[in-house]
Amino acid sequence: MGGDHTHGHHDHGHHHEFKVPDYKKYKVENAPELVTVRNMLAQKGLKDPWLRNEVWRFDQNEYGTVNQRWRLTFFRGFKWGLAAFLATITIEKGLELINPPANHHGHGSSHH
Numbered sequence: 001m002g003g004d005h006t007h008g009h010h011d012h013g014h015h016h017e018f019k020v021p022d023y024k025k026y027k028v029e030n031a032p033e034l035v036t037v038r039n040m041l042a043q044k045g046l047k048d049p050w051l052r053n054e055v056w057r058f059d060q061n062e063y064g065t066v067n068q069r070w071r072l073t074f075f076r077g078f079k080w081g082l083a084a085f086l087a088t089i090t091i092e093k094g095l096e097l098i099n100p101p102a103n104h105h106g107h108g109s110s111h112h
Helices: 032-043 051-058 066-075 078-098
Strands: none
Touching: 032 051
């Protein structure tokens, strides 16, 4: 009852192991952006002991460059969106051929 958060949860063989990466692999020197921050802080006589905790965000091998991440964000789902757009246009044009809209001359003008 006290602190046992696994009570009532059954694994049923769906176990996904998460491996915590070794903290030694993250070095501020591997992230030029953070080296700049560290140097700017040092000029003011300051030091951020937690700066290394941000290195993973700048790991280009795992997450790509900033430009690659922007492109991925912008174009994610683009091909499916384009396919849905083209399918919608095709269906609408096909339905217009089968059931043409009523042809109104003047669109809203009244005939006297």
